[in-house]
Amino acid sequence: MAPQRSRVGRRLSLVIPMHNEVAGLDVLFERLQAVTPALGVALEIVCVDDGSRDGTLDALRVRAAADPRVRVVALSRNFGKEAALTAGLEAATGDVVVPLDADLQDPPELIGEFLALWEQGYDVVYGVRADRSSDSLAKRTTAGLFYRLFNRLSDYPIPDSAGDFRLMDRAVVEALKRLPERNRFMKGLFSWVGFRQAGVPYVRPARAAGESRWSYRKLGRFALDGLTAFTTAPLRVWTGVGVVAALVAVAAALFLIGRVLIVGRDVPGYASLMVVVLFAFALQMIALGILGEYVGRMYQEVKQRPTYLVRERIGFED
Ligand code: UDP
Ligand code: MG
Numbered sequence: 399m400a401p402q403r404s405r406v407g408r409r410l411s412l413v414i415p416m417h418n419e420v421a422g423l424d425v426l427f428e429r430l431q432a433v434t435p436a437l438g439v440a441l442e443i444v445c446v447d448d449g450s451r452d453g454t455l456d457a458l459r460v461r462a463a464a465d466p467r468v469r470v471v472a473l474s475r476n477f478g479k480e481a482a483l484t485a486g487l488e489a490a491t492g493d494v495v496v497p498l499d500a501d502l503q504d505p506p507e508l509i510g511e512f513l514a515l516w517e518q519g520y521d522v523v524y525g526v527r528a529d530r531s532s533d534s535l536a537k538r539t540t541a542g543l544f545y546r547l548f549n550r551l552s553d554y555p556i557p558d559s560a561g562d563f564r565l566m567d568r569a570v571v572e573a574l575k576r577l578p579e580r581n582r583f584m585k586g587l588f589s590w591v592g593f594r595q596a597g598v599p600y601v602r603p604a605r606a607a608g609e610s611r612w613s614y615r616k617l618g619r620f621a622l623d624g625l626t627a628f629t630t631a632p633l634r635v636w637t638g639v640g641v642v643a644a645l646v647a648v649a650a651a652l653f654l655i656g657r658v659l660i661v662g663r664d665v666p667g668y669a670s671l672m673v674v675v676l677f678a679f680a681l682q683m684i685a686l687g688i689l690g691e692y693v694g695r696m697y698q699e700v701k702q703r704p705t706y707l708v709r710e711r712i713g714f715e716d
Contacts (some may be wrong), residue, residue: 402519409440411492415482417448419500420457422607426500427461437513438450439494443468447484450478470712480582481706483504483562489516489714494563504563511598516564521593524564526557528599534537538612540587544621552631554589557597580698580705583624590628626695632646633692635686643681650674 412430419426434441447455455472462468471489473482483497494516498504504525505577506595512523533541549555562584573591612620625632 401517403517405437405439405513405517407440408494409442409492410434410437410513411444411490412441412506413444413446413483413486413495413497414500415446415448415479415489415497416450416458416478416500417488418450418452418454419451419483419608420452422501422605423454423457423461423607426502429502430506433509433582434478437510439513440492441467442490442492444486444490445500446482446533447472448471448479448482456619457516459712466713469714470710471708472710472712474707474709477706480492480584485507485706485708488575489711490571493568494547494565495568495571497629499561499563502603503602504561505600505603508563508598508600509565515596515598516565516567519594520596521570522564522588522595523595524560524588524595526555526599527559527561527598527602529601533602534538537617538615544624548586548628550623551625551631554586554628556585556589557595560585561602562588567593569593579627581623581695582704582705583620583626583627586624586628616679621693626691630692632688636688639681639685643678682692687702 415425417490430443443465445458445461445468447458449653455470458468458470458472462470463537469489471485473485477485487495494513496512498506508525512525515523545558547557570591570593573593577587577590
């Protein structure tokens with residue numbers, strides 16, 4: 399493809415959510431300093447401090463004072479990565495925006511390739527993890543299952559093994575900013591907005607410092623957030639389950655009545671009765687629980703609370 403856009407005179411915003419990342423901050427900025435000058439664009443580094451308790455904000459303050467390209471949005475407490483990312487995207491002013499993990503698991507060396515594809519006309523260029531060997535086997539398996547399930551159920555498939563690491567044109571960022579929902583399942587929203595998208599494979603390295611901020615409990619909740627935000631299939635499936643159960647019940651009733659008419663009355667049957675009652679009860683509880691998952695999230699949305707609150711903005715012109 400012939401170039402459709404040029405990076406000359408454009409500004410790139412890096413958006414970096416940070417929760418207790420002070421240990422890796424020096425390495426991060428060193429790597430950015432090594433990579434970004436060759437990109438040929440003006441740079442803005444939007445760091446979102448997501449309620450860190452380890453001095454991340456103070457370290458960022460020092461950086462921002464020394465370097466006008468560094469801007470800091472400090473949230474009033476820990477709101478979670480999706481909210482921090484949303485805050486960063488809303489604060490970013492660049493013509494192209496790249497969200498980046500602070501732990502260098504999203505290699506900044508890839509941004510050059512992203513930019514080249516953007517110049518060719520793609521609005522979204524996302525990194526695709528070629529292998530996930532840096533993740534544990536358990537995490538890989540559960541993640542794989544989740545993506546398979548999500549893509550079967552949702553109308554807006556998430557590209558396989560794509561994360562938040564991507565380059566977005568200003569138009570895409572503006573589209574994301576218009577989405578009013580509080581449940582920010584970014585991977586799903588990235589897919590929902592559409593535009594011309596391309597993937598670039600890369601090998602995801604292990605964390606540069608510290609440990610993953612995600613526990614399995616958090617990941618489980620995250621998976622539920624994603625599924626409920628992008629498909630109502632878990633709600634609708636109960637209609638089918640109910641119809642099948644009703645058909646089975648009618649068949650069983652006909653069989654039992656027929657047997658009484660032919661063989662005569664049959665008093666024992668406690669075991670089969672209990673099995674049916676318990677099974678039906680369990681199904682109803684599951685159905686109610688799933689209903690609860692949706693109703694609870696609707697309650698969160700209806701309250702219209704902001705996705706995040708800002709305590710302080712550092713280095714912005716306004
Ligand atoms: N993060 C955040 N708020 C949180 C948890 C994480 O801003 O509540 C940031 C974190 O500092 C990092 C990025 O999100 O820059 C990815 O987090 P992490 O590396 O723990 O996730 P993983 O790579 O294990 O998916
Ligand atoms: Mg990480």
